[in-house]
Amino acid sequence: MMVLSSSDGVTRRTVGSVRIGRIAGLLAGILLLAGLVAASLLFGHRVISMQAALSAIFSYNGSSVDDIIVIYSRLPRTLASVLAGAAFGVAGALIQASTRNPLADPGVLGVNAGSAFFVTLAVGFAGWQSIHAYVWASLVGAFIVSLIVSVFASAGRGGVSNVRLVLTGVGISAVLGGIGSSITLLDPVAFNAMRAWAIGSPAGATMEVVKTISPIILAGLVCSCSIASSLNITALGDDLSRTLGANALHIRIVVIISVTLLAGAGTAAVGPVGFVGLMVPHAVRWLIGADQRWILALTIIYAPILMLGADILGRLVLYPGELEAGILTALIGAPVLILLARRRGARGL
Template structure:
């Protein structure tokens, strides 16, 4: 039995702080959902949105039910997947800068999808999902092996450098393929920027089971990852099975990143920023961090998506570009913090 009393001993009053944090996060998420349903090329009032959800047959009902509601649901799914994937990666690598984008996982999925489109002309969502899974797991395992090479086991610095190198390498090949093959470029350019604009019902039907499976595995691994955070030797002494925990963590990250990337393209920085933010009110317990990330990450993604709809005089800015604008300064701030390594 894994002992995790160290993370259960929270300061006096911390439970109230956690409850307040989750209440605020759920409230902000509800507000973002309302804005996502109301704001667009045609603005709608809250009354019109409620009537549309209730089944009104006017133009507003068509806009909300067929366009904005699926888009909002996809944003919630993709946001939760990326947020929890980032938290899992930070926990099992003990690297506070771990992120599906920064460690090359998104780049691996994007490369596999682009290569599949170029070599086999894949267009179906089912094929895209499986190629994204393959690229995600290869990139995840490759980065972890690079970071674990040599004495001392996995080190955060080696993992980060390996992820950046693999991500840049795969991104370069992906760009080369799309430039050499114009038909692939036309097919992939919107997807490569990271977007949740297109959300047909079959997309939600494909993505949801994989995201839910990844969340379940992440929840299972949260307890053992509390012990892993104390170091491999102490984790083994406490009864934690390190290899099994890391395998489950890798599978969870693969399912979450593969499904999110297949559905919305490579969206960076969500998994980096959100776990650090939720630690302010959850504390160091990975179980609460994962739960907080599943709530707070959709807030960031939906808010970025809404901002992308209104920031340009005409047209929309893909959500992946908006999160990059927000995430780059956050990454710089995290790197400059002296206590950034304290997970």
């Protein structure tokens, strides 16, 4: 791996210093995440003191406004951000590794749009508004689009080109968005419900949402970690990985299941937030080198950092109003995509 990943600058360092760097990255990430979780509980339209936040969590009695804000708004919002962030990040890392496509991400490839479309169907036709309906619809949508993308990715003999895979995502998003808007444009109630949700923000998350999605996301994370070392072999290319005994079908099935669980549950909780899964695995790979086990581990820490950071920043930039996290991730993430495309040697993309 070390020798092959010459572009990462890892080759020049010794294996020992790489390991120390990785562990340091993990610890720094955990500290940063803890700090952001605390900040997320404290900052917002009403700033809450550390003491009040702690007393709200550990000795809640519902008597003060701070108690209620922390327990019913800030805490579920923070947890939903962390869970959904990890879900989007790991889903992105999995897709990038399994398709060997640096531009992949559940948002770019249309998986989030699939979830959003089925949620639109659930809201528009059935009038369902509960989180359970959102979760099921979202999982179905994520599964169908993951499957379609997977078919496209395996269509070519020499593997599909990266631009083509991205365009597949654009096409899927466009079709689903078009049909979705033919439903919402005729139904003001559905339009009103979807226009807020479609941006993507953890602001409206409740404890029920967190409870519903956490087992699904944990299952997705466990699935993903189970194939982390196989993905290292996939990175070597189809021929070499077959020679080394990797079971391509097994890997693909696990990737589809994991991406469905992660992107589906994440989208149901906070809406279709894009670019988290694109940026974080890239940043992590750039920091610690191309070992999928470490990329996944650090993505689980750093993707929630990005998501939570975007959410907190969104509460501050338009204070006393709020800017949705989904807008901030797009505003930060799209330039990253552009930079990746402009990078020297990106011709092979």
